[in-house]
Amino acid sequence: MQDRLTLPDGSVLDVARYPLPDGVVDDGEPLNRADLSRVFGVSENTITDWIGKGMPVLAGGRNGVAYELSLTECWAWRQHRESEDRNTRLRRDERNAQNALLFRNLDDGQEAEESGLTAKELREWSEAEYHRNRVAEQRGDLVRASRVQELLEDLIGVTRTSLSTLPDHLERELGLNAGEVTMVQRHCDALLLKMRERIETDMLGGAQVAQLPGRGDRAGLL
Template identity: 35%
Template structure:
């Protein structure tokens, strides 16, 4: 009942007055009116528009709440689609970051990687592949020639030379397995050729 009396006692405000309360321009009030803000007296032909503040305030708060809910829903949709696109899940620490935060994180990671590269703590993948290729070519050449060298230097029998070939093949297989395991982020199983009965 008190609310009814308060509503009855509330003065009718013109466009300038309601704009002043909301701290906006009269043009903004016109835009709000076109979007559904309630008008008590329709203006025109010399008649001023009339507004009740309590009614306009309720409309404004409802509109703001609806806009905020729509923005949250859109932001959630964008975040979900971004996670899907980047292959992230909700547990991933980067999943909740905004695009600006993701950009800042990427820039920080780039600066860190450049500094690590200058210190020699980080190398380019293609450079590492080239180096490993060179190293393993030398290892294979050395192991392939080792049985002949052992035969010449120590007068090994054909059976002893064959055993050294088997041993060298085991070393190469172990190296290959370690590389493959590292590429798959698995811990390689260390196998000693002596345990295999290769020597």
Template identity: 30%
Template sequence: MSDEVAPLIVNKGELARMLRVSAPTIDTMISDGCPVAAGGSNGVPYEFDFYRVRTWREERDARRAEEEQTRQQRINAAQAEMFGGQQLAPQGIGDIRETLEAERLAIIVSKQKSELIARDDVRNDYAAMFGVVRQHVLGWATSLGRLAGLTPDQQKEADRLARSMLVAMHGQIKDPALRPPLTDDAL
């Protein structure tokens, strides 16, 4: 790439900023063979051709990735040899994390779709909730009769309205199989 583009000469600090790394990382790169345009000894500051360094770094990273892939293949071959063709683990911890994250997300989506809640659990929850609401609503009619001094006929009407409201609420549960039993005793 440096053949196609005029060199861009930078110092060590500028190179670190351009590559978004620290100055000690640049020192490590130099010891790993990073091309230096000039300087670097006896008080003479380093100078780098940014494009040559970038190309060197890309090639180095590609080489390291290839070496790691070869290393993983050798590990897998050794495992297969030791354990009769079975691998003990996926390609690496990253694969395990990806698999676990995918499973976690699938569970979250399933919960959001209510696919993981057992029908009996929903039915029991509705029955418990309806029981509490029924208790309160019927209690309101009785309390209203006592506090407001309703006549027996007015008390019966308040009770009828409360029970009518409970029947209407019961009907709002879309799936009849999920509705709690509704008997005269329950109302």
């Protein structure tokens, strides 16, 4: 195991900066995707997604060879990534709080409430609202779009995989003929298409919430 790793984006990961939690032991034996997903409490689809985003791999991943992953290195990468995400969110939150003072997209109720405020009072009101949002997030009343997006991507991946393999399962378990398998496949494809259309229409279009920014919209989920 290396103490410093060069990631695909050119950045250097200091593995020693992110030690494993107390009591967690890495015996040096490589883990596969299923092993790591159980340890981290996420799905294999999430592990695959992280690998695509630069999580270090010891070996494998080509020509049907299983991935070999280091628990220590993958943990350090995950902690580093979460730290970077937190810093990015903090910078965006600060920028959005400042922008709120410069440009207010007020509805009728807010306009009536704020019309008599001085610049100092408006700044204090904006800062108080920003902190209220932060407290609401910590209580669980507000959820960041990035967390919802990650969960949705995971669920969509599971659904897509299940629907893609459903015709074959039904053919084996229920003895469907070729025509019936084709019919099931057609219905599964139609469902995936409908899900994609709803995501593109309802999730990827329109205005975005500025107060609690996420990682950005991503097309091609299905």
